[in-house]
Amino acid sequence: GAVVSQHPSRVICKSGTSVKIECRSLDFQATTMFWYRQFPKQSLMLMATSNEGSKATYEQGVEKDKFLINHASLTLSTLTVTSAHPEDSSFYICSAGSASYNEQFFGPGTRLTVL
Amino acid sequence: AQSVTQPDIHITVSEGASLELRCNYSYGATPYLFWYVQSPGQGLQLLLKYFSGDTLVQGIKGFEAEFKRSQSSFNLRKPSVHWSDAAEYFCAVGADSNYQLIWGAGTKLIIKP
Numbered sequence: 001g002a003v004v005s006q007h008p009s010r011v012i013c014k015s016g017t018s019v020k021i022e023c024r025s026l027d028f029q030a031t032t033m034f035w036y037r038q039f040p041k042q043s044l045m046l047m048a049t050s051n052e053g054s055k056a057t058y059e060q061g062v063e064k065d066k067f068l069i070n071h072a073s074l075t076l077s078t079l080t081v082t083s084a085h086p087e088d089s090s091f092y093i094c095s096a097g098s099a100s101y102n103e104q105f106f107g108p109g110t111r112l113t114v115l
Numbered sequence: 116a117q118s119v120t121q122p123d124i125h126i127t128v129s130e131g132a133s134l135e136l137r138c139n140y141s142y143g144a145t146p147y148l149f150w151y152v153q154s155p156g157q158g159l160q161l162l163l164k165y166f167s168g169d170t171l172v173q174g175i176k177g178f179e180a181e182f183k184r185s186q187s188s189f190n191l192r193k194p195s196v197h198w199s200d201a202a203e204y205f206c207a208v209g210a211d212s213n214y215q216l217i218w219g220a221g222t223k224l225i226i227k228p
Contacts, residue, residue, distance in 0.1 A: 006158075034215070043205060043218045044159075093158060102147060102166060103209070104216060108158035 002028040004096050006107035013084055014115055021079045021110045023094030029074035030096035034104060035067070038091040050077055084114040117142050119208050121219035128196050129227045136191040136222050138206030148189040149207040149216070150180055159205065165189065176200070201226045 003026040013019050023033060032051050036044040048064075050056035050071035058064045066088075068080040077096075081088050091111050095104035120139045128134050140146060147166050151159040163174025170182040180191045189206060206219040 043220045049215065103149065103164060106159040
């Protein structure tokens with residue numbers, strides 16, 4: 001299967017700062033990327049869907065000004081958590097899909113801790 | 116409404132025993148069905164998927180799942196579990212048009228020695 005990487009795998013930041021998480025498709029071109037958030041012992045919650053070169057589509061209840069998503073190329077999408085607060089602490093997972101596949105390929109996740 | 120139900124929040128199985136994890140879905144079209152496994156603090160690994168054809172699909176790590184359209188189910192099975200199978204298992208349903216997935220709540224598998 002295709003490979004998706006995420007960076008960083010773990011980040012700790014102070015409240016009020018911004019954090020950028022990168023998601024890369026390493027061996028295929030991802031026309032669509034997804035960002036999920038996962039709370040402890042819960043399922044994945046889709047935050048937004050992004051298509052290369054266009055604005056992300058956010059799920060209901062997700063603040064687009066707080067969670068900035070950029071999908072500038074077919075291999076890279078970024079999620080920026082702006083003015084992070086402790087309640088933003090979570091496990092963030094990205095995934096990528098393309099016309100060549102009928103499935104999503106998942107990154108290993110990023111553990112964000114906001115102090 | 117489209118939904119995926121995993122009725123069991125957690126299941127405890129003795130090592131070497133057989134396993135079945137349940138997944139039921141409600142979906143308007145022919146679904147694409149997936150099972151993923153997640154170890155603590157890790158990302159998701161695809162175990163198996165069903166798109167079409169043979170309704171019994173084989174996956175990695177000795178897992179299999181059977182699509183039963185009449186029951187709207189896609190249960191995951193393994194004949195003999197290993198301690199390393201302890202993890203969270205997620206069932207998901209998707210469509211091919213936009214790859215979006217609808218997720219079950221997950222089932223935590225606990226292995227007794």
